[in-house]
Amino acid sequence: MGTPSPSTPSSPSPASVAVATPVREPRPSAGRPGGARDGRAGPGVWLWPTLLALALTLYGIGSPQLWEDELNTWDMAGRSTGQLLDALRHVDAVLGAYYLLLHGWMGVFGDSATALRLPSAFALTGAAACTALIGQRLFGRRAGLAAGLLLALVPAVTRYGHEARPYALVVLAVALATLTLLRALERPRAAGRWAVYALCVAAVGLLHLVALTALAGHLVAVALKAREERPVLGRFVLAVAAGVAAAAPVALLGRAQAGRQISWIPRPDLWSLLGLWPQLYGSALAAGAVTTAAVLAWGERRPATRGPLLTASALAVLPPLLLWAVSHGDVSYFFHRYLLFTLPACAVLAGAGLCAARARGVVAAGLVALALLTLPEQQALRRPYAHFWHGVDYEGAASTVRKYHRPGDAVVYDRGEDYWRLLDVGVRFYLPDDLRPRDVFLAASAADRAELWSAECPDPAVCLRNEARIWLVVAGNQPDPLDALPAPQARALRARYTATGTERLTGVTVALLVRKA
Secondary structure, eight states: OOOOOTTSOOOOOHHHHSSSSOOOOOOOOTTSOOOOOTTSOOHHHHHHHHHHHHHHHHTTTTSSOOOHHHHHHHHHHTSOHHHHHHHHTTSOGGGHHHHHHHHHHHHHHOOSHHHHHHHHHHHHHHHHHHHHHHHHHHHOHHHHHHHHHHHHHSHHHHHHHTOSSTHHHHHHHHHHHHHHHHHHHHSTTOHHHHHHHHHHHHHHHHHOGGGGGHHHHHHHHHHHHHTTOTHHHHHHHHHHHHHHHHHHHHHHHHHHHHHHHSTTSOOOOHHHHHTHHHHHHTOHHHHHHHHHHHHHHTTOOOHHHHHHHHHHHHHHHHHHHHHHHHTTSSSOOOOGGGGGGGHHHHHHHHHHHHHTTOOHHHHHHHHHHHHHHTHHHHHHTTSTTTTOSSOOOHHHHHHHHHHHOOTTOEEEEOOSTTGGGOHHHHHHHHSOTTOOOEETTEEEOHHHHTSSSOEEOSOHHHHOOOOSEEEEEEESOOSSGGGGSOHHHHHHHHHHEEEEEEEEETTEEEEEEEEOO
């Protein structure tokens, strides 16, 4: 695929190339196949990043066990539409759009770990393609290809491509919004392009409100274009207003729920800002390599690169800075996975930095080096407890119950201090659908309460029904598993049952209680 010939008329002013015209590359040597202009994507620009991202996100996608947040996703999305909408009025409103999407997805494709994670894998695959197209528009075809491949190789892309949470879809939504904005700036009078951009902004807000900080980077791109065409700013403001208005109900509900949803996020200090990047990339080595390549992009002193560099840098840097600043108020929003949507912009800068060397060997060597540097992280991401802070073998616990289960058995789950581990939800996920022992101390399910957590029987002794056998599933590996339960439950069980077998697994213990003679 060829690029514009050096004989093309002289370059326009820096303002005009800021977002709409890519940096020109040398014309291919004789004998090489020709192709599309830089602004028009040939398949080679986005195809290879798409294939690489798809391969890395699909490989081993079902290997890690679902962790607590993913179990919340399964529980919420698996409710009826009415139950889900009722719950969103009390909790997780900011994730409502994602839960509704996944609710429909599960109705078609099922609820296995792989099925739950496939939308995230496909979203980050699409984000890699968009990254390549953004890089092409800003810096040229070769830089775009490098940017898409770099993004696909970042360990965090695999990590969140393997997660049943909305963050991958947010990355795709922001990348699409950026790409559609660049297209709108190429033809500012095309109302349809601004309408598509407004829809993308709405999708960003509906999927995760924090990601609307990406609009700060978009504003920089618009300001550069407005230097030559002032009406662009008004069109941008109208499109943003329409998109944000669509997400306004979610913003109002989310603000009211913020105190209980994210109160655990600490107020960030200066070190938090500096330490963000290794967490964001899922690898300190990847963060260092990509950041170094991005800094090299600023070594280009040509006027044609200034606008694209400002645009890409604003998209990468302004959202973390804004989020850090606003997180010193009543609520902190500064958490690395909330900023994953900045990775495409970082990859675009790094792609431009690699291509600044003007040697294909440097680009290839940089990509191979990143792949080798992050290979240990990529391998670790396929392990059973890759998603956990502290592993819990839900699957092993379910396997124990399934193996030794008898008709009429009941179960007691630890919902005491370790309620957030969702032992009941985790074991139910891995148990067959036709194996649902009576939950002895369950008074009201989370779905019935329109909440994330279940309610327990206030009088444990009354809730026992004299079952012959009860399975006990508790967090940790204490010598006496009954000690893990709240005291009233432990007393009621000790009075009537004796433990006859115990299996200690990673982060969880399963014991069989048999009724006393």
